[in-house]
Amino acid sequence: MSKKLNIVGTPLPNMPWEERPEGSNEIVWRSSQNPIIPRDLIPTSNSIFNSAVIPFGDEYRGVFRVDNTAREMKLHAGRSKDGLNWEIEHEPIEFLCDDPEIGKFVYGYDPRVCWIDDRYYVTWCNGYHGPTIGAAYTYDFEEFHQLENAYLPFNRNGVMFPRKINGNFAMLSRPSDNGHTPFGDIFYSESPDMTYWGKHRHVMATKGGWESVKIGAGPIPIETSEGWLMIYHGVLNSCNGFVYSMGAALLDLEKPWIVKHRAKPYILSPQKLYECVGDVPNVAFPCAALHDPDTGRLAIYYGGADTVVCVAYTKIDELIDFIKKNSEI
Ligand code: BMA
16 A cells, blocks of 8 residues: 555454464455354344444444344344354344334344444334335434434435534435345435435446345445445345345545445355355345454454354455455446
8 A cells, every 4th residue: 555544433452353364365354253143142033144233332232133033123232342242132122212103113124333423323224114224323222212214215225424424414325126126226315414314326336247236335434545445235146046245445535426446356255154054045244344443454244144143354454455456436
């Protein structure tokens, strides 16, 4: 890297970490402890996957997608001291909401968690006459206050930016349909108040190969001097169904709908047994990341085969080099 890379974030010296295995030249490498959360961690879970984690004091907290044994899609809070061993509440989150029209919980899945200013915001795919983006905030991961849905149905993969942009809250999302959407680009929207969302901009379209059917933002983007580092999922349609891999791109800092660089190859695709075998085979679906700005370490949390939670590691400077060297916009 020619000029010094600046990475924004709170130091996280004790984040979960493993060095790249000797002899490996992978840009992203998996935790030797995968899957870090088994499907049956709590008594009522059929599967726990596509979940969001975040630093909380010197510990970690998270919001987890738990599909229960009645196959209802619920969100549960969780806590961890080391980011790898998690305790997940046995009861789902009961969101507090002033308006029963919005607060009536139908289903919730694929959560993201983002610290902005003074609180943690949670976004997720929320059932309201079809999937749309639900939003809530919490200070303590005990009480969650639900806000207005961000968009009309149908929408998925609502991912907030960790600071206001142009004075507004900012979010990526993926307009969809009511089913297993066979299309989908990433869009950007802003809101002055977390109620009214507008200024919608197109960010990225699908391309060939591993990201030919649909794409959707994953973890909260990471601010660097090279732009917002966005890790996202991309879907390929094979004769055996959809295959979910992850890729990476850099977005302009003040106009994040402008893509500066976009890696053509995936950075991780479902290849291990826990990604290829489960309730939905061949899925690696990232929803969160932890990073330490001082060392550039990055831990990506992703769901494996719609069944378990996994972690993979990389270094932010190496990933940015990889994106730039392999960029094709
Ligand atoms: C998407 C979402 C994800 C899931 C993926 C693969 O539409 O439902 O939660 O991981 O399909 O089944």
